[in-house]
Amino acid sequence: MTQVLEDRSTRRAPQDAPQTIIQLQQVSKVYPNGSQALIDINLEVKRGDFLFITGPSGSGKSTLLKLLYGEERPSQGEIVVDRDAPDRLRGDRLSHLRRRIGIVFQDYKLLPRRTVTENISFVLWAQGYTRKEIARRLQPALKMVGLTHKSDCFPEELSGGEQQRVSIARAIVGTPPILLADEPTGNLDPDNSWQVIKILKKLNQIGITVIVTTHDESLIRLSNHPVVQIRDGRMSSVRY
Numbered sequence: 612m613t614q615v616l617e618d619r620s621t622r623r624a625p626q627d628a629p630q631t632i633i634q635l636q637q638v639s640k641v642y643p644n645g646s647q648a649l650i651d652i653n654l655e656v657k658r659g660d661f662l663f664i665t666g667p668s669g670s671g672k673s674t675l676l677k678l679l680y681g682e683e684r685p686s687q688g689e690i691v692v693d694r695d696a697p698d699r700l701r702g703d704r705l706s707h708l709r710r711r712i713g714i715v716f717q718d719y720k721l722l723p724r725r726t727v728t729e730n731i732s733f734v735l736w737a738q739g740y741t742r743k744e745i746a747r748r749l750q751p752a753l754k755m756v757g758l759t760h761k762s763d764c765f766p767e768e769l770s771g772g773e774q775q776r777v778s779i780a781r782a783i784v785g786t787p788p789i790l791l792a793d794e795p796t797g798n799l800d801p802d803n804s805w806q807v808i809k810i811l812k813k814l815n816q817i818g819i820t821v822i823v824t825t826h827d828e829s830l831i832r833l834s835n836h837p838v839v840q841i842r843d844g845r846m847s848s849v850r851y
Contacts, residue, residue, distance in 0.1 A: 676824060715795045732749060
């Protein structure tokens with residue numbers, strides 16, 4: 612495994628570092644229109660876990676991830692992510708938390724007029740990394756997702772699976788301890804879906820905590836990781 616991706620994610624946590632990296636206690640989310648997205652959610656995720664969150668469309672899966680990186684705020688309850696409470700953070704403090712969270716979206720969210728290299732580098736550039744450090748991190752990230760040979764291509768020149776792999780590289784190039792993937796295989800065929808899951812499993816093996824929302828039960832069965840389900844805003848454990 613490449614050194615850049617290892618140097619923060621795989622080293623041992625300090626003795627006083629909590630084993631729990633994400634915790635939700637009695638979390639509910641009600642939108643201004645009265646729609647109740649989540650009801651009394653309790654969840655504990657340990658460092659190095661790989662967790663699937665499943666459930667029908669509109670069940671609250673995406674809302675849960677948005678609460679974790681501070682895009683949404685809970686109506687009630689407590690959320691802790693890597694020792695911080697995202698709903699209590701503002702400005703630079705929230706930005707610093709988000710740097711410790713890689714996010715992968717279903718629709719890729721790539722910049723259409725930027726190459727693969729530029730799309731991945733943009734995150735580090737925005738965070739003030741030097742050109743030398745960006746170059747040091749870029750190649751290992753490209754290698755991890757198998758796209759070194761596509762580094763100068765634009766998104767329109769890539770397949771859907773390749774675009775999603777670019778978005779994964781962008782999410783992990785800063786070596787975050789947490790990776791959130793919101794329906795990352797939703798637009799992909801079965802072969803590309805499994806390729807994406809295999810990459811996420813490799814990242815988990817080097818120490819990154821991974822949470823994936825999906826409605827694809829076949830992928831869940833193949834992956835053999837813990838699963839929770841959200842239905843009508845409520846969470847329960849599931850066995851496959």
